[in-house]
Amino acid sequence: MENNQYNAKELAHKLIQGTITADEKIWLDTWYAGFSDEEVLLSASRYQTPEQLRESILGRINAQITTARKPAQVIALWRNIAAAAAVVLLVTFATLYRNQALEIIDPTKQIAMSTTFGKHQQILLPDGTRIWLGPGSKISYPDKFRTRERLVKLEGEAFFDVVHDKDHPFVIQSGVLKTVVLGTSFNVKAYPRQPIAEVTVISGKVAVLEHGLPQSRQAIMVPNQQTVYDKASRSLVTREYPNASKFLSQRTGLFSYDGASLQSVADDLSLQYGVHLNLATGIAQKEFYGRINTNEPLANALNKLCAVMDLHWRKLNQGYELQPLPFNN
Structure with a gap:
């Protein structure tokens, strides 16, 4: 059975829920038996040894077990939850460790690009996403996407044609406004000195979020819709926008x-x-x-x-x- 058939973290959750199949259980047991705690202990962690990590896991699991169950049930439940929780924690630590190690060996660099008024520029991101940066605009992004979110920061206007990746949402930060997508094409107009910002969707689905106190706001859009954000009133208004395809030519x-x-x-x-x-x-x-x-x-x-x-x-x-x-x- 090939290791890439399963995801250890997903199987751990299925084990806790009681929905794991026999083949999945065999794979998970084999994976966990061959996993070394020492490989995933982080230097910045408060746990200095595998024993300390194991004791912490078991202590938290033990607190979840109800004393109302019979001893045999408690032992079986404890073993299942212990194995699953350990896998979840170790997979998480392994991911963090890998990212930290990569940052030491090959650090991520932030790239900043800008355009003057009257000029446009096309940009290709590391994941294959294409951006058409509008006049008088600025954008910054990492030369490698290693975190869960593919985050870019924009001042001004840009058209995005985002490569689909369901596990790594693409996020555009424009002041307090966030535009979140999985894979789609849309236009963002968010000049710092303009009283409003606009997000227009050509294909796919886009979420626009405004973060601020005392509460945040959000809007979900589908093709041929536009959300307008008023900076003064902090309002998000979504409207039909049948002519959204005009941005395909305006981007150039x-x-x-x-x-x-x-x-x-x-x-x-x-x-x-x-x-x-x-x-x-x-x-x-x-x-x-x-x-x-x-x-x-x-x-x-x-x-x-x-x-x-x-x-x-x-x-x-x-x-x-x-x-x-x-x-x-």
């Missing part, structure tokens, strides 16, 4: 609009180029149809927008302004 800087308000277009350009774009009175709700490539210089984007909308733009001391063309008789 290509924006398509099908009747979007001019204000919405101006907001996008402001974030992409890191500028303040002001609209003259009365034009914010005008509808725009067209495509804008934000990889081009800002002047090109403004020229195209103005040509379609019969506007002109001018540079101000603190940004840009769009105005209607003067009316000619």
Whole structure:
């Protein structure tokens, strides 16, 4: 019987619950008989010898046994729980020991990357996950994923195409907001100076959690849904978002609009180029149809927008302004 057929920790729990099969019990007994306590004792542990570790395990197990059972039942129960608890603890210690040893031999390094406004960058993570980092954004991640969570930290906007791993959730930390997934594609927009943050799902299922006092909040999303987090009110609002697929092109800087308000277009350009774009009175709700490539210089984007909308733009001391063309008789 091959060792990789079973997981020792899972079998230990099945032993406690009484659901273990005969073959699984034989494998578990063989595994435990060949396991050395000394291999998994941690240098930082309060247990200095295998005997101390064993006594601690048995002491905790003994406290769980009810005196109402008959002696023979107590002995059988005690032996089963003792073996299972020892396996669970030793497997846990073995995992910790392996990770600590690897950190000594080959330490994990934190990688930080950033983009300037008007620029996009594609990143490949150690697990095969792909990230499209938006303009004016920062991201950091380890060069090796060794912990249970695959944790990255984001400031700004990024599109994620996450490789599925049910045992190692992928977590994006953006301030107090956490986005947790197993494997999916979605967009996170969480610029530090913006009053709201947005998470939009293209495929899979995503959990968004806000951690803070006095209580935390969370939302679960499926494809074509978006959760908006308001930083001031600490509210999480989930809504239907049928046009979620637009982020597949936006992740590379290509924006398509099908009747979007001019204000919405101006907001996008402001974030992409890191500028303040002001609209003259009365034009914010005008509808725009067209495509804008934000990889081009800002002047090109403004020229195209103005040509379609019969506007002109001018540079101000603190940004840009769009105005209607003067009316000619």
